[in-house]
Amino acid sequence: xxxxxxxxxxxxxxxxxxxxxxxxxxxxxxxxxxxxxxxxxxxxxxxxxxxxxxxxxxxxxxxxxxxxxxxxxxxxxxxxxxxxxxxxxxxxxxxxxxxxxxxxxxxxxxxxxxxxxxxxxxxxxxxxxxxxxxxxxxxxxxxxxxxxxxxxxxxxxxxxxxxxxxxxxxxxxxxxxxxxxxxxxxxxxxxxxxxxxxxxxxxxxxxxxxxxxxxxxxxxxxxxxxxxxxxxxxxxxxxxxxxxxxxxxxxxxxxxxxxxxxxxxxxxxxxxxxxxxxxxxxxxxxxxxxxxxxxxxxxxxxxxxxxxxxxxxxxxxxxxxx
Amino acid sequence: xxxxxxxxxxxxxxxxxxxxxxxxxxxxxxxxxxxxxxxxxxxxxxxxxxxxxxxxxxxxxxxxxxxxxxxxxxxxxxxxxxxxxxxxxxxxxxxxxxxxxxxxxxxxxxxxxxxxxxxxxxxxxxxxxxxxxxxxxxxxxxxxxxxxxxxxxxxxxxxxxxxxxxxxxxxxxxxxxxxxxxxxxxxxxxxxxxxxxxxxxxxxxxxxxxxxxxxxxxxxxxxxxxxxxxxxxxxxxxxxxxxxxxxxxxxxxxxxxxxxxxxxxxxxxxxxxxxxxxxxxxxxxxxxxxxxxxxxxxxxxxxxxxxxxxxxxxxxxxxxxxxxxxxxxxxxxxxxxxxx
Numbered sequence: 001x002x003x004x005x006x007x008x009x010x011x012x013x014x015x016x017x018x019x020x021x022x023x024x025x026x027x028x029x030x031x032x033x034x035x036x037x038x039x040x041x042x043x044x045x046x047x048x049x050x051x052x053x054x055x056x057x058x059x060x061x062x063x064x065x066x067x068x069x070x071x072x073x074x075x076x077x078x079x080x081x082x083x084x085x086x087x088x089x090x091x092x093x094x095x096x097x098x099x100x101x102x103x104x105x106x107x108x109x110x111x112x113x114x115x116x117x118x119x120x121x122x123x124x125x126x127x128x129x130x131x132x133x134x135x136x137x138x139x140x141x142x143x144x145x146x147x148x149x150x151x152x153x154x155x156x157x158x159x160x161x162x163x164x165x166x167x168x169x170x171x172x173x174x175x176x177x178x179x180x181x182x183x184x185x186x187x188x189x190x191x192x193x194x195x196x197x198x199x200x201x202x203x204x205x206x207x208x209x210x211x212x213x214x215x216x217x218x219x220x221x222x223x224x225x226x227x228x229x230x231x232x233x234x235x236x237x238x239x240x241x242x243x244x245x246x247x248x249x250x251x252x253x254x255x256x257x258x259x260x261x262x263x264x265x266x267x268x269x270x271x272x273x274x275x276x277x278x279x280x281x282x283x284x285x286x287x288x289x290x291x292x293x294x295x296x297x298x299x300x301x302x303x304x305x306x307x308x309x310x311x312x313x314x315x316x317x318x319x320x321x322x
Numbered sequence: 323x324x325x326x327x328x329x330x331x332x333x334x335x336x337x338x339x340x341x342x343x344x345x346x347x348x349x350x351x352x353x354x355x356x357x358x359x360x361x362x363x364x365x366x367x368x369x370x371x372x373x374x375x376x377x378x379x380x381x382x383x384x385x386x387x388x389x390x391x392x393x394x395x396x397x398x399x400x401x402x403x404x405x406x407x408x409x410x411x412x413x414x415x416x417x418x419x420x421x422x423x424x425x426x427x428x429x430x431x432x433x434x435x436x437x438x439x440x441x442x443x444x445x446x447x448x449x450x451x452x453x454x455x456x457x458x459x460x461x462x463x464x465x466x467x468x469x470x471x472x473x474x475x476x477x478x479x480x481x482x483x484x485x486x487x488x489x490x491x492x493x494x495x496x497x498x499x500x501x502x503x504x505x506x507x508x509x510x511x512x513x514x515x516x517x518x519x520x521x522x523x524x525x526x527x528x529x530x531x532x533x534x535x536x537x538x539x540x541x542x543x544x545x546x547x548x549x550x551x552x553x554x555x556x557x558x559x560x561x562x563x564x565x566x567x568x569x570x571x572x573x574x575x576x577x578x579x580x581x582x583x584x585x586x587x588x589x590x591x592x593x594x595x596x597x598x599x600x601x602x603x604x605x606x607x608x609x610x611x612x613x614x615x616x617x618x619x620x621x622x623x624x625x626x627x628x629x630x631x632x633x634x635x636x637x638x639x640x641x642x643x644x645x646x647x648x649x650x651x652x653x654x655x656x657x658x659x660x661x662x
Contacts, residue, residue, distance in 0.1 A: 227439070228439075316428075
């Protein structure tokens with residue numbers, strides 16, 4: 001298991017390096033385009049261009065440019081945006097990351113718990129009304145677009161019922177953990193639930209179909225023949241083997257959300273997260289910010305996948321030797 | 323004679339389907355005595371597995387209708403509460419399934435599987451259960467049991483996995499072991515090893531065994547008593563010697579005729595029973611179900627002939643007078659011999 005973790009960690013580092021090289025090449029070595037002009041932004045003056053060229057070493061060979069870029073990003077952390085003149089890139093990203101992480105991790109906890117409970121309950125209630133009712137709720141969850149659901153939630157909690165039932169709901173926006181866990185959670189609880197609804201529906205449906213399949217497996221019949229109670233058969237045998245699929249799915253979804261796919265939720269709830277930052281910088285064509293966002297997002301996606309790989313190996317002994 | 327361990331009375335299992343009722347088991351009755359090995363023989367779809375799964379109520383299809391009685395040590399398994407049934411499953415009656423590749427939950431070790439069963443029925447510590455698992459694995463012939471106890475199912479070969487399943491089945495000293503084609507998924511040499519293991523364990527632990535198989539060879543190696551099923555009914559039952567040497571029912575003749583002879587010249591072609599097995603959804607059941615495929619069928623094969631004991635301990639369901647059987651049997655087996 002430890003060797004497996006070590007190999008995976010090494011692979012993760014290599015992937016990160018490869019991503020940084022690819023991103024660098026896409027931004028700086030695309031033939032027929034002047035990276036300096038793109039970094040300097042639209043209508044840049046000649047002085048700005050010269051400044052950019054010097055700062056990024058565009059007169060030096062490619063590997064020097066790569067090294068210089070990484071130095072700006074990770075060591076000196078002084079990459080500056082030329083579109084928003086003088087604004088530092090790294091602080092913007094380090095401010096956005098906790099917002100997105102808080103949003104996505106909280107939502108992930110909710111959707112995993114909810115999805116697993118719904119999936120197990122639906123499997124246990126096969127042949128009764130429980131199963132179709134839960135599955136209909138799942139479909140409703142999947143079908144509600146986040147931006148619509150979020151706006152409805154805001155309409156109710158911030159406006160229509162804000163003076164009665166939802167007086168406890170704070171104004172939109174993010175409160176850092178340093179303000180206290182309670183304040184932080186209070187600001188995020190509605191975004192969490194809004195984001196979790198979609199995924200809980202998907203996960204419940206996937207888990208149910210996996211578990212119903214597992215309940216027809218020989219090993220479940222064997223477990224019953226051993227005199228194991230139905231609850232234990234359901235949890236320790238059927239759920240345990242079905243979790244493997246759920247965890248793979250989780251790795252993909254979680255990584256994508258951390259990497260900016262939570263944009264719609266961030267916009268609706270006024271959270272200045274990575275998705276929002278990337279979106280704004282794309283609007284302005286703010287190349288250094290885009291670059292920073294992509295690399296930081298890649299870092300978290302790779303870390304999330306590393307953790308999921310470990311969970312996967314813990315769940316399924318068959319992959320440990322691969 | 324002592325009280326039978328298991329007594330099945332007029333067991334009938336049918337499934338409601340969109341196209342009508344399908345009868346898988348059609349009123350079978352038999353007993354299993356303590357310490358006995360009973361072979362239940364029949365081709366695919368004859369209802370042999372379904373009837374034994376029903377004994378432990380392991381069919382969870384909501385469209386399944388079960389009638390009759392299954393008495394185990396005098397208690398009816400079909401009407402008893404789930405909790406009582408659970409204390410019998412695995413402790414009193416254990417089961418071995420056909421495919422060892424899928425019978426173990428892939429994410430747990432061999433030891434975990436065995437301990438789970440022990441701890442489901444007895445209050446013992448994890449350590450003690452694990453120690454017993456090691457002993458059991460040793461007794462079913464798994465080398466290095468101390469380390470293999472921590473191996474996962476995918477780390478065992480098919481034969482070794484079936485040994486793990488057998489160790490698990492024996493972990494609570496059951497008085498009845500139901501083996502549902504335990505060797506079908508294994509190759510021939512491993513098959514022989516597993517049968518030998520079952521035979522040794524049977525003499526050591528003294529459990530009764532119901533051996534479900536479609537292989538007459540397996541039956542002849544293992545069973546004290548043989549029951550032959552066709553179309554969900556018992557067509558012949560008797561001691562191994564009686565059934566193997568003097569099979570009474572034309573269907574059994576067909577089964578025996580399809581075994582390659584080991585003496586004399588080599589058969590050019592093996593005899594096969596003409597026609598196809600009767601479909602469980604066939605609604606015309608008030609007759610001998612084998613009649614459409616039987617060379618000796620007459621109009622008197624209707625209504626259904628009952629299982630009649632022609633001599634002590636050997637019964638069959640055929641209208642041919644018992645005095646004529648020997649001659650008819652020779653006729654039935656003759657064509658094959660003639661072609662040799």
